[in-house]
Amino acid sequence: MIAQTSNRKNKLEKLKQEFDELDVRDRLETLLEFSDGLPDLPESYRARRDAGENRVHECQTPVYMWVEVVDGQVEIYADVPRDAPTVRGFISLLVAALSGAAPADVLAVKPTLLTDLGLVEALGMVRMLGLHAILHRIKMEVQRAVAEAR
Amino acid sequence: MPTTSIESELFVSTDWVNEHRNDDNVRIVESDEDLLLYQQGHIREAVKIDWQTDLQDQTVRDYLSKDRFAELCASKGISDDTTVVFYGDKNNWWACYAFWAFKLYGHDHCLIMDGGRRRWELDGREFVREPEPNYPRGTYAAKDPDLSIRAFRDEVLQHQAAGKSMIDVRSPGEYTGALLHMEDYPQEGALRAGHIPGAASVPWSRAVDDDGTFKSEAELEQIYINEAGLKRDGDTIIAYCRIGERSSHTWFVLKYLLGFDNVKNYDGSWTEWGNLVGVPIEKNV
Numbered sequence: 104m105i106a107q108t109s110n111r112k113n114k115l116e117k118l119k120q121e122f123d124e125l126d127v128r129d130r131l132e133t134l135l136e137f138s139d140g141l142p143d144l145p146e147s148y149r150a151r152r153d154a155g156e157n158r159v160h161e162c163q164t165p166v167y168m169w170v171e172v173v174d175g176q177v178e179i180y181a182d183v184p185r186d187a188p189t190v191r192g193f194i195s196l197l198v199a200a201l202s203g204a205a206p207a208d209v210l211a212v213k214p215t216l217l218t219d220l221g222l223v224e225a226l227g228m229v230r231m232l233g234l235h236a237i238l239h240r241i242k243m244e245v246q247r248a249v250a251e252a253r
Numbered sequence: 254m255p256t257t258s259i260e261s262e263l264f265v266s267t268d269w270v271n272e273h274r275n276d277d278n279v280r281i282v283e284s285d286e287d288l289l290l291y292q293q294g295h296i297r298e299a300v301k302i303d304w305q306t307d308l309q310d311q312t313v314r315d316y317l318s319k320d321r322f323a324e325l326c327a328s329k330g331i332s333d334d335t336t337v338v339f340y341g342d343k344n345n346w347w348a349c350y351a352f353w354a355f356k357l358y359g360h361d362h363c364l365i366m367d368g369g370r371r372r373w374e375l376d377g378r379e380f381v382r383e384p385e386p387n388y389p390r391g392t393y394a395a396k397d398p399d400l401s402i403r404a405f406r407d408e409v410l411q412h413q414a415a416g417k418s419m420i421d422v423r424s425p426g427e428y429t430g431a432l433l434h435m436e437d438y439p440q441e442g443a444l445r446a447g448h449i450p451g452a453a454s455v456p457w458s459r460a461v462d463d464d465g466t467f468k469s470e471a472e473l474e475q476i477y478i479n480e481a482g483l484k485r486d487g488d489t490i491i492a493y494c495r496i497g498e499r500s501s502h503t504w505f506v507l508k509y510l511l512g513f514d515n516v517k518n519y520d521g522s523w524t525e526w527g528n529l530v531g532v533p534i535e536k537n538v
Binding site: 134185186187188190225226227230232 | 290292306
């Protein structure tokens with residue numbers, strides 16, 4: 104468990120380092136690659152999405168997200184339209200960095216993540232609100248899942 | 254193929270863009286809400302100019318200085334006499350915003366591609382996922398900002414106190430004060446909700462059809478002149494929304510499609526007004 108925790112921390116830290124070494128153009132390109140790579144919503148969630156469950160209302164685009172804690176590990180599943188690549192890319196990045204993490208590690212993600220990834224510079228201040236809201240939402244859901252398990 | 258009855262040199266069809274996109278004196282510019290959309294796929298010849306990271310100063314809430322605007326244009330292969338055609342997502346909000354910013358710096362030949370990305374896509378035309386094309390540097394000398402199209406806070410206060418025409422182009426919920434932003438957007442950015450007293454409510458979206466193209470002149474006259482009571486040759490009209498993007502769309506409609514003499518965009522909009530101490534606000538939830 105301890106080894107896994109540090110691995111997971113390393114994953115987000117590694118991403119921050121990678122982004123830090125990129126110029127603005129390549130950061131955007133990387134975010135677009137994340138957008139391309141967002142895993143499809145698992146079959147078992149699709150009916151719930153179609154019924155309108157778990158829509159992230161903080162987002163302007165129709166984003167559906169499930170954050171669960173199973174056997175002490177956080178799992179994130181999301182459905183984001185392809186014509187919203189910025190939101191899709193950021194969620195995909197979070198899925199890659201945080202899926203399988205311990206709840207405590209997700210809760211410890213700093214609210215300055217977007218700045219740390221250099222995305223404020225790349226995307227501009229006005230685009231940050233919605234993206235912040237996604238991270239906040241994931242943390243709230245993890246907190247709720249942990250509280251419910253107690 | 255939807256066409257509009259308005260005879261205007263200010264907007265062109267996707268057909269026109271398709272025919273002229275390789276012209277030497279034409280530059281196609283994409284401006285979107287989602288910054289990555291251009292990279293994901295764009296009109297082959299188009300360059301990207303982002304309303305936020307390119308046109309705005311990143312420290313002070315304002316537009317680029319004249320010199321930096323000139324540098325931006327030159328770097329995109331735009332010269333003073335280039336015809337710049339804007340298009341984008343979200344029914345051309347950001348395209349209209351970029352158009353407005355170009356007019357602010359006195360660029361002469363600006364056009365909007367009617368219907369934006371959506372119309373281009375509906376027409377089954379090609380989007381390419383390629384790096385931004387590199388054009389030979391343009392020669393650009395920006396003019397001083399044309400403040401006849403931009404309204405600032407104090408001017409809006411005086412305008413309001415004098416009971417002059419204003420148009421609030423946000424959604425009905427934002428106008429009445431039930432919401433701080435459009436539905437499904439983060440409800441942040443202003444501490445008070447409502448509208449500037451005296452402003453007529455005409456949501457920007459009433460100006461476009463379902464495919465994102467502009468409505469006919471007769472339909473637009475009905476909405477803005479007959480219903481909202483705006484006068485073509487009267488006092489200055491100030492348009493506002495939340496951050497000035499939707500109102501630049503309405504500004505375009507009033508000034509260019511309906512030929513109003515004096516229309517200003519208040520780009521401070523609700524994120525400024527709704528945070529000011531002591532200014533009048535009206536609510537009717």
